[in-house]
Amino acid sequence: MxxxxxxxxxxxxxxxxxxxxxxxxxxxxxxxxxxxxxGINPTGNLAGLTAGSFDLSLSDIGVLGINWQDTTGVTLPDGTAILELCLRAVGNREACTRIDISSSPNAFLVQSTQTGDRNLSLNPLHGENLYSRCDKSRFCIRCATYLCGI
Structure with a gap:
């Protein structure tokens, strides 16, 4: 992009x-x-995802933590956007950055009503079609791979 x-x-x-x-x-x-x-914009598609769900303390160095919980369990349609990460282009022209879905500093943690405290796998997709590499047994999350200034 x-x-x-x-x-x-x-x-x-x-x-x-x-x-x-x-x-x-x-x-x-x-x-x-x-x-x-x-800034970070919850889309309203995930109940309980509020300002308190985000750790912004390291955002000035390019790190954002997300932690959402709901004891009743929530189901969303495939392809639902749960939030938007808002950034401003400040680098040199043609400079690019990868937007990584990562386990640093917040480790990947996914739990469901069916599995209790057991951590399910999370499959981060970077730019790929949301459906191309996401099998039915894994929770997947996707964002754009690269942002480039022009």
Missing amino acids: QVSQDSLVCIPIEVRNFNDLTTVQFSLNWNPSIFKFE
């Missing part, structure tokens, strides 16, 4: 196989010298 210098871009974070989940925890990482953190 290409973004003009000083432009704001909001990147949707989408899910698949979000079935009866009670806990989802992960991190987003990017290069802050290329794209500056501007």
